[in-house]
Amino acid sequence: MAAVAIEVQGIRKQFGTGKRQIKAVDDLTLTVAAGQVYGFLGPNGAGKTTTIRIILDLIRPTQGAVRLFGQPVRQNNRLLRRVGALVEGATCYPYLTGRKNLEVLARSGGYFEPGRIQSLLELVGMADRADRPTRGYSTGMKQRLGVAAALLGDPDLVILDEPTNGLDPAGMQDMRALIRRLVDEQGRTVFLSSHMLNEVEQICDRVAIINRGRVIREGDVKALLTEKTRLRIEAEPLPAAMACLQPHWTARADGDAAFYLDAGREQAPQIVQRLAASGIQVYQVTLQRQTLEEFFLQATQEGA
Amino acid sequence: MVQIFRAEWEKIFGNRFMAAFLIWIYPVGTITMLGLTALAVLLSETGRTAVRLQPPTWIEQMMLTWSIVNSEIGRLFVVALAAQVFAAEYQHSMWKNLLPRRPRLHLFLNKFVVLGVIVLLAFVSMSLIAGVGSGLVVGLAGGQYGPAITPALLEDVLPVLANEALVAFLAALVATCYAALACVLTHSVVMATLSALLITVGEQIIPVILLWLGQLANNPDLSRATLIFPGYNLGNIAAWGRSGAGYQPPFLHSLGVEAPAAADSLLVVIVWLAILIGLAAWHFQRQDIAH
Structure with a gap:
């Protein structure tokens, strides 16, 4: 595995034109080494989700480039298949069951295995509720399903945007333990965006803090806090x-x-x-x- | 490719409400109509007599279904289905989950393939049910259902039916393209359905608009432009299949314009399909998935 999982080089993203132009990301650069939990923090509207969407090639940056595992991400779907993501709240087809949602996503990626879906459902604590239509799921249940969906393709890099949103305290604890396990036991890289600073402090190895689309502080969590x-x-x-x-x-x-x-x-x-x-x-x-x-x-x- | 096809198939049929009203309606609607007719035949002597004296032929019944799916009403269902299928990913914010798993173009074009197969299966099943079911109704009335199937008859009828099926399928694909393009632009099921319907219906009045513009500009030759639109060419292919002659409305006849050959019209429709699919795919490929 390459030593660097994510390289974001001077990306900018502007939405709209003229007076209605919004600069969502402004010359943002960061590097995420493989095999760690990397926290991505920022106030509301700082540009976190836009950055994540650019990393996933869902949004084209106005300027700059993103490389994953040393390769440019733009229109590189083979590379993106090494990434699993939960972006801006879990979404699903409301008329399908949780299991069917995962099946559809797995088939879309070409890696459908019923056994893997069952084990992921158990991993996120949804096995007993997987056969109900997701329209009746709570936010927390959808989040759990979203995390399972992110792990479907056995990804090297997992991008989680507010994964503990809507989870109860026990669910949050499980999620934190799962994230650490993904890195410590399975050797994956986790890029975690969260508002739960206590959570980030507990599980992240490094953090970047962004504001107004720029990285304002970046470094090892322990070193930053003892600064x-x-x-x-x-x-x-x-x-x-x-x-x-x-x-x-x-x-x-x-x-x-x-x-x-x-x-x-x-x-x-x-x-x-x-x-x-x-x-x-x-x-x-x-x-x-x-x-x-x-x-x-x-x-x-x-x-x- | 089988996996991605099945994923789309499961999404479409998993939405039972949509599948019931926009797909199953073809075979189930036909069965219902036949059931009602059978009931009328069973309960009314007048009905039985009418069917006995003037029994429909299976050729008429099978042709009739293709005319229904080819009508504006028939196309409404195809447009609504296509709008649902393309807009669902926007509506449920699912593109963000799908796009990192497959190239955009694969996912987008796969929708056309799956929709094409579903529409074709629905239309063919409707035609077969109508053909066979009408025989049962005529049988209940004590009439003769014919004509008898002979190799010579099949040789005559099958090309006509195949031509009708081709026209219906192409028309459905054109309507699907309008819906797909509208979905990519509006991200909304309602807007996409309305826009695609407007275009589908609007296309029927293009000859009138061209005629009117030609009169205004004192240039009647403007009406010749009708020949480049898919609506005319689909009508022309259908006319060649039914009567062995091209479709020549009076305003074209008065200009001395000969109807093009069926193959030329088919080419025009294929070019239109390529342009519409290409345009929708190109726009989708460049689109920011920000929600």
Whole structure:
């Protein structure tokens, strides 16, 4: 397998013309290495789904190119057969059963195997409801079916756009475990677009954050989240402690007994020494890293 | 190719409501009509006498069905079916699931193939049911159903029936093309059905429009342009099959225009089909699937 699963090079996409022109994607470049879960984040309207549709050759970019496994994707259906995708909410033929929907999709791809359909239905927890027409399915059931449909062709690359939408907490947990299993046990690559930042933080190896059609931050999840750390300090008296440190660091109170200081682990001894020298009682110092949610909000606000 | 054909087939027949009203209606409708006629024959002496005195022939009955499917009403069902089949993927946002699995052109052209087979099967079954069923009705009335099938008769009748079938099939394909093109442009079943119907019916009045334009421009030769439209050429192929002479409406006769040969008309229709399918496929190939 090529080391790089997805290469997106300077893509732009404009919809409409003149005053009604909308720039959905603007010079977006990213590279997704094979064999990892790659998170693709962005606020509503940032261009995530348009990018995914361009990767899948559903939309032609105004400019730029997409390569999958080292080959250009444009009108390359043989290459696209290595990709399974759930794009912008699962859809199905409402008058067919869940199983029949999968059969039709598998036949359309030329890889129909009844045994595989049954095992996928079991994998996504839909085996017992597969023979009902999908018009009666809940959003969560459709999502599960959509994930099974994405896996029909035994793809090397799985693109999942909000796969946990409509799932109950247990379903979300199952989905997260499934996504990790696809990568860790089956060696696939998963490109995951999600609004559930907690979920992305738990399962993604790398993330890209996009805003207004551009990548504004990209990198290893752990590295990004430890880029900016803070110390939580419990001390007495609190106002004096904050006043002692504020000339050197930014401090924010956290209730009546503690405060946050924008500082890293290596600065902790110096901080404790300063406080002790000023006669302040220090009860606890803890290092805190940002959550992905905080990081995301900060990055998108800076980007705006 | 068998897999992709079967996928489309299952989608179409899986939509039972659509299949019932737009496909099964041909054979089931014919059986129903025959059933009602049989009932009338069984319950009424007048009905029995009428059938006994003037029994229909199987040739008339089989020909009649092709005339029905070739009429505007008959074509309405084909147009509606084609619009449903092509627009369903837009309506249910399914293109995004299908296109990464097969080349666009394969999926698109496959719809024409499957529709063609379904329409042909529906029409042929309707014709056979009408031919055989009418015999049963005449039998119930105590009449003679004929004429007797002899090799000589079949030699005469089969080419005529085959010609009718060809015309009906080609007309259905042209209507399907209009619907497909309208679907690709509008993404809507209703809009596609209406547009395709308008074009199908509108095509019938093209000679009148050309005649009128010719009078306005003081150039009667404009009416000759009728010869390039599929409607005229389908009529011409049908006329050659039925009467051994081409279709020559009075306005063409007055211009001294001879009806083209059936083979020439067939070529014109095939060119039209190629252009319409090509245009729809070309547009679909370039289309952004954004929903």
